[in-house]
Every structure is written in C-alpha cells, then in structure tokens.
Amino acid sequence: MEEGVQLIRGEAEQRYEVFHTDCPARDVVDHVTSRWGIWVLISLRSNDLRFYELRESIRGISEKMLARTLRALVQDGLVWRKVEPTTPPQVSYGLTEFGQDIGEPLTDLFDRITRHLPPRPTPQRTR
Structure with a gap:
C-alpha cells in the first residue's frame, strides 16, 4: 500500500479507510x-442558484464562509x-x-x- 493513501482491498473493489486521518474521503465527509456544507447541498437540491441567492437562502452564513464552503465543495466534485x-x-x-447523490440522504x-x-x-401578537 502506498504511504498516505488508506485503502482496504475488497474482493471486487477498493474502499477508502475513512477512520485514518490522512484518508482523502475523510476531507469530503468533513x-x-x-x-x-450540509445547508449548501440542501439549498442546491431543487435548483441552481447564484452566489447571493444562495446566501439569502441560508440564513446566518457570511459571504466569507459561503465562499469558503463553496470552494471546498467544488474542489470535492459535489458542486x-x-x-x-x-x-x-x-x-x-x-x-x-x-x-445530487450525497444531497438526497441529507435531505x-x-x-x-x-x-x-x-x-x-x-x-x-402584542396589543
């Protein structure tokens, strides 16, 4: 096994060992x-959105955190x-x-x- 890549060899396929700290799948889960991340994926489940539409749909997120979250999800291949x-x-x-595949169980x-x-x-109501 190559150093830094944690795989379990199965009969038909290889799986990542997500409990190892250097497993690439662990970053995607994080x-x-x-x-x-979960709110971005749920917000995008029904339709594509522009940055500010997405920010408005997720109450409480700052532009900086939305940009950071989107960057990570784009890099992971989810968005x-x-x-x-x-x-x-x-x-x-x-x-x-x-x-879409990941967003479905989250929804x-x-x-x-x-x-x-x-x-x-x-x-x-107050009078």
Whole structure:
C-alpha cells in the first residue's frame, strides 16, 4: 500500500479507510458535514442558484464562509461553478451528479428530523 493513501482491498473493489486521518474521503465527509456544507447541498437540491441567492437562502452564513464552503465543495466534485462572461461576472452554482447523490440522504435526514420535532409555537401578537 502506498504511504498516505488508506485503502482496504475488497474482493471486487477498493474502499477508502475513512477512520485514518490522512484518508482523502475523510476531507469530503468533513466538508459535507461541516456547519454550512450540509445547508449548501440542501439549498442546491431543487435548483441552481447564484452566489447571493444562495446566501439569502441560508440564513446566518457570511459571504466569507459561503465562499469558503463553496470552494471546498467544488474542489470535492459535489458542486459545479459556472461564471457568465458579463460585467460584473455572474456566478451560478449547482449540484453535480455526485452532489445530487450525497444531497438526497441529507435531505432525507433533514425531513426525518423535522417530522419528529414538536410543532413550532405560534408567535404571540402584542396589543
């Protein structure tokens, strides 16, 4: 086995050993499950969005964190980035096939969590 690449040899295929700290798959898992990674993937599940549309859809994320998260997810092959040659440039983001595949169970997880939470209280009106 090459140093730095952690693989388990199976009968039909090789798998990454994600419990090793230097496993490349571990970085992808860290990016997907990061504070903002999961929200970016869920936000892009239904349609492609421009940077500011994406920022507006994810309440509480700063431009800096969104840019950092998108950069990591693009590098991991989960999100694609398209720059339109306009002035100023328009940048759109969407999920790759890999991103769609990963986003589906995350959306499922989100749906399961929200189904089991108690109903939200109705805001009280002040007179």
